[in-house]
Amino acid sequence: MAAKKVLIVLGSPRKNGNSTALAKQAAEGAEASGAICETICLHEMHIKPCNACDHCQTRPGHACILKDDMQKLYPKLVKADAIVMAGPVYWFTVSAQIKLFMDRWYALIGKNGHALKGKKIGIILTYGDVDPFAAGAVNAIRTYQDAFRFIGAPIIGMVYGTGNEPGEVRKDKKLMQQAFELGKKLGK
Numbered sequence: 197m198a199a200k201k202v203l204i205v206l207g208s209p210r211k212n213g214n215s216t217a218l219a220k221q222a223a224e225g226a227e228a229s230g231a232i233c234e235t236i237c238l239h240e241m242h243i244k245p246c247n248a249c250d251h252c253q254t255r256p257g258h259a260c261i262l263k264d265d266m267q268k269l270y271p272k273l274v275k276a277d278a279i280v281m282a283g284p285v286y287w288f289t290v291s292a293q294i295k296l297f298m299d300r301w302y303a304l305i306g307k308n309g310h311a312l313k314g315k316k317i318g319i320i321l322t323y324g325d326v327d328p329f330a331a332g333a334v335n336a337i338r339t340y341q342d343a344f345r346f347i348g349a350p351i352i353g354m355v356y357g358t359g360n361e362p363g364e365v366r367k368d369k370k371l372m373q374q375a376f377e378l379g380k381k382l383g384k
């Protein structure tokens with residue numbers, strides 16, 4: 197059987213941050229299952245906000261006309277067997293980097309459903325508060341749940357926890373192991 201392709205999406209601006217540390221664990225887990233991983237860092241990419249022109253929904257071919265880095269990200273998303281969405285909680289929900297990226301998935305809605313339908317999804321989320329409710333992590337989780345329910349892509353697992361200083365989450369061995377196990381599941 198061909199190796200599974202796992203796309204790891206980093207939604208934090210911090211290269212050595214907490215969600216990225218957990219995402220690396222997930223990548224190692226996926227590779228341990230024989231998968232091929234590719235990591236993309238949204239903060240380094242030029243992604244415009246959806247302008248609601250509806251070109252993708254009203255013209256044959258259903259392509260997004262915005263000329264930016266999403267044009268190379270669309271094929272990566274479509275080819276992936278599994279996608280890990282990793283990022284921090286910013287202002288009680290997902291980071292702006294993740295929101296811009298997901299808004300552009302509007303262009304992947306087609307006649308036969310969404311192009312990401314059936315892909316396995318993993319969620320990684322870090323936040324400063326010790327309580328996921330006070331942190332607003334629940335809002336981010338709800339956003340992912342609603343979006344992937346709409347798309348028809350099953351969320352295989354979620355790994356979320358607290359960290360403030362960059363990489364602090366590495367001290368939480370249980371959380372790091374959870375991220376590794378999530379990657380293992382996604383890579384199978």
Ligand SMILES: Cc1cc2nc3c(=O)[nH]c(=O)nc-3n(C[C@H](O)[C@H](O)[C@H](O)COP(=O)(O)O)c2cc1C
Pocket residue numbers: 208209210212213214215216283284285286287288289322323324325330331332358359360361362363
């Ligand atoms: C702009 C900004 C907004 C933040 N908003 C929240 C928040 O609403 N709730 C929270 O618990 N932590 C918040 N934090 C803290 C981060 O979520 C936390 O440090 C997280 O671990 C960062 O993940 P990263 O290291 O992957 O970037 C915020 C941090 C920044 C810089």
